[in-house]
Amino acid sequence: xxxxxxxxxxKNITEELDKKNxxxxxxxxxxxxxxxxxLQLYAPFAEKEKMQxxxxxxxxxxxxxxxxxx
Numbered sequence: 001x002x003x004x005x006x007x008x009x010x011k012n013i014t015e016e017l018d019k020k021n022x023x024x025x026x027x028x029x030x031x032x033x034x035x036x037x038x039l040q041l042y043a044p045f046a047e048k049e050k051m052q053x054x055x056x057x058x059x060x061x062x063x064x065x066x067x068x069x070x
Contacts, residue, residue, distance in 0.1 A: 026064055033057050
């Protein structure tokens with residue numbers, strides 16, 4: 001996705017995913033990941049496991065989105 005940095009927000013990301021015919025389930029996963037990351041900005045990780053879980057979720061979603069490039 002090529003979104004100008006000043007226009008990046010959850011709504012625009014969702015709209016862009018819809019335009020590219022990304023599955024709704026993938027879009028929901030990405031939205032949840034963004035919500036989790038935003039939460040951690042204000043409530044730091046209490047456990048290292050949660051941080052690792054977010055890293056793994058991020059990697060999974062990136063791989064999933066990469067499958068739509070083909």
